Amino acid sequence: MSTEREAALTAGEEAALVARARAGDRDALAALVSSNLAAVYGVTARILGDRELAADAAQDAFVSALGALDRFRGEASFRTWLLRIAVNAARTLARRRGRRREVALEVAADLAAEQGDPVLRVALGAEAARVEQALARLPEKQRLAVTLRVYHELSYGEIGAVAGCSEGAARVNYHLGIKRLRELLR
């Protein structure tokens, strides 16, 4: 299975797209959305635990970020800046809509439905449900660190920039999350 990180833009490609997007180039805007959607949605989905809310939060994040490109100074990567906005958008939406769902099974149901082999469908569906339940039980900081590291291969420095914590704290949150998942999924 390929990861979203593999499709991530190089720093040069990203900078060129941001410059074109600032000038109003719709193709550049579309490329920035396409190349970052999996990571942005991954973050909002893991925070909110609800597919529709996650899509709303992802949209909020892109609209906010791309509408304020002039504020992006390039001190971090655009991707990191965008993910930081996505995290805050998800948390803002969570506050507005009430508590997040305790268990998110929609992702598991989608994954199972995609499988043609009935036996594989049942097995993967059950596994996905366990994974989603386990992830949902992690404290949000740990869940976010695990999501950004495992699914999107961000460095601890990048995770810290996204989460608004130090690199060391991001690393500890990741390891704490993995240890907890090992207990929950064994």
Place this chain on the structure above:
Amino acid sequence: MSAMDCETARDLLPLLRGAGLSARDRAGLEAHIAGCEGCRAEAELLAMLRRTPATPPAGLVERILDALPARRPRQRRAVGLLALAATLAGAVLVGKGVVQDLLDADAPGGPAASADLPAELLQPFWPGDDELAAGIAPALHQLSVDELEVLLAELES
């Protein structure tokens, strides 16, 4: 090449399947996993997690692009039509100030662009997490300076 320790291996495990590892670290990590039951189990755990990605719903890219505040041509057309209607009616229904406001909102970096970004979206929400690093996981601080520098170099590469 010195053998990779478990702490470093577990830091690098999430990068094993992507392009973020050097050939040397990949070889070292694979050799470590082959001989370490605990790290092999963690690699299997990460593989299980990756089989359950959060996949964006179909059509979300288009929905986002439609929602982007790039209605500039429409705004310009609206201003033009309003001005024309005002002229034809012989009444000054659209004053210079109103037109100027719309044009300002249309300009890159103008009021519309900044108004779209609530300040709360850019505020940090987890300040002061360093105590985690200091207290909860002391084993992470037992790495030598050299090991930390190697790890940081790889993480930042």
